[in-house]
Every structure is written in C-alpha cells, then in structure tokens.
Amino acid sequence: MTEQQLxxxxxxxxxxxxVIHTIMSVGLGLxxxxxxxxxxxxxxxxxxxIGPLLWLGATxxxxxxxxxxxxxxxDWASFMAANIVYCLVMGFWIACTPQVPERRAYHLVFYAPTFLKKPTVPEKT
Incomplete structure (x- = not known):
C-alpha cells in the first residue's frame, strides 16, 4: 500500500x-x-x-x-502511555463495580415439546 493510497x-x-477495531476491542475488553x-x-x-500486555501482544x-x-x-512510547492510562481507568472501574454473588446451576431440566416426545401406546385392560 503506497502513501498516496493511505x-x-x-x-x-x-x-x-x-469492524476489525470493534472485534479486537470487544475481545480484549472481555x-x-x-x-x-x-x-x-x-x-x-x-x-x-495485564492491560498493556494484552494490547502490546495484540498490536x-x-x-x-x-x-x-x-x-x-x-510511536510506541505514546501508544503504551495511552494504554496504561486507559487500563488504569478500567481497573478503577472494575474495582468500583459491585461483585455479583456466584450462583451455581444444579440440575437443569430441559423439557421437549409434546410433538417431539415418543408416543405412548395405551395399555389394554
């Protein structure tokens, strides 16, 4: 790609x-x-x-x-400085966010619709 094209x-x-920026940002943010x-x-x-290491690796x-x-x-110096500030703000945000108590799913029961169930034959009496 030439400078004129850029x-x-x-x-x-x-x-x-x-699209690439959004995918990378959401993925690394998650x-x-x-x-x-x-x-x-x-x-x-x-x-x-962790934050600058993730961005440094991705970049x-x-x-x-x-x-x-x-x-x-x-310009790696300004790029890393900006990422450190960004990650520090994100760290404070995560530290101030209340934690949700962990819930465990015990027995999940999945019910099939009636049309998928095996038909039963009535017993003769």
Missing amino acids: GEFNLVWFLTAA VFALLLPTLPGPPQFWAIV SVVLPVINPAMSARL
Whole structure:
C-alpha cells in the first residue's frame, strides 16, 4: 500500500477497519474484564500489568499482518502511555463495580415439546 493510497479516504477500508477495531476491542475488553476480578490483590495493580500486555501482544502480532506501514510508523512510547492510562481507568472501574454473588446451576431440566416426545401406546385392560 503506497502513501498516496493511505492518504485517500476509502469507505470500504474504513468500514473494514471499524469492524476489525470493534472485534479486537470487544475481545480484549472481555478478556480483561473477566480476568481482572479473578486475580489476587487490587484490580488497579493488575490493570496496569495485564492491560498493556494484552494490547502490546495484540498490536505486535496483529498490526504488522494487517497494516505493516502503520506498524512501522507507530510511536510506541505514546501508544503504551495511552494504554496504561486507559487500563488504569478500567481497573478503577472494575474495582468500583459491585461483585455479583456466584450462583451455581444444579440440575437443569430441559423439557421437549409434546410433538417431539415418543408416543405412548395405551395399555389394554
């Protein structure tokens, strides 16, 4: 991809990038939100450790494959500073969110509709 192509607006590329960004953000956000409350200690500490590692891993693996030109021009210092601030805010948000008590499902009973049940033959008396 040339610099001229990067400078031009393309709706298809924009929508594709928006979909990729949304999938990556939701996926990493879910991993972050599910992992953080399970770790020992304050979530703020783990937010500073786990969050940037997740984003660093995703960026160093996925970005060179999708867009090598952007990967070569990425300012890593400002990128990591922004991610640390973002993850710290997320850690405080998770720390302030009340925890929902765990419920266990014991015996789930699934009832089949009557038309799927095996017909019974009435007994002769």
